[in-house]
Amino acid sequence: MSQNAIIPLLKQFREKTLSANDLHEKLEGIVQFCERKQNKLGQVRILATDLESWQTYLKPALELSYKGLVAAAKMGQEYAKNPSQEIAEAIVYAFVQVDKSIAFVEKHSSNVSSETQSILQEEISQLPQDASNIPTIQQGHAQVVASIFND
């Protein structure tokens, strides 16, 4: 078991305990994971009374959160090729968008039912983990991302 998420991977790379190629490969796994999670948002069942808030604000904000993680991971792949200060700042800026999206969801979650709030809380609590602490299982050469959402 190892910890493979965007920020720990970047840390390992900076500490020279992870090669550029390995960083790129592991971040690609995270990109695919987050894209799957983003797509699954369309399958979430929401109470009719919350549908407008969900469709108008909550789902788009959660999608942007996952897109932000995808962007951070992709920018991390660029950092593997060229670890410049400029790209480092771009990665941080991508995380600004992720956190801003989460704050937006939290702000709007008070207007929906407790059932929807539970769904939102689950998503919100897991998003930072996608950035900082996705557990992965090493299976030979392949990396299997162990979903914390029962993916």
Add this chain to the structure above:
Amino acid sequence: MGNMQVKSTQQGQKLGEELKSSGSEILDNVRTIRNAAAGVAAVGATAMAAQVLGVATIPAAIPTGLITLTAGSLALTTHLIVEIGEGLDNLINNSDQRKQLEAAGQ
């Protein structure tokens, strides 16, 4: 840094100072340093990423040197981040406008 100089909000500067002075312990519980004022939330993963990457000041915009790129994967990813920021700004603006309309209608 010339034109690569990034602007920062007061919130970002404050966080940067905290990062410099407080070490990593505070970052272990990043939600406690949430600062969502003035549009830029310097919280959670942002603080952790900044600390890991040695970025002392949270950028309020994507570096201009990247924005000017027109081709390649770096340009595509840069524009993806810009699009996400714009999408979020639109969401926030729409929400604010709706609240104003609702308040005006009451």
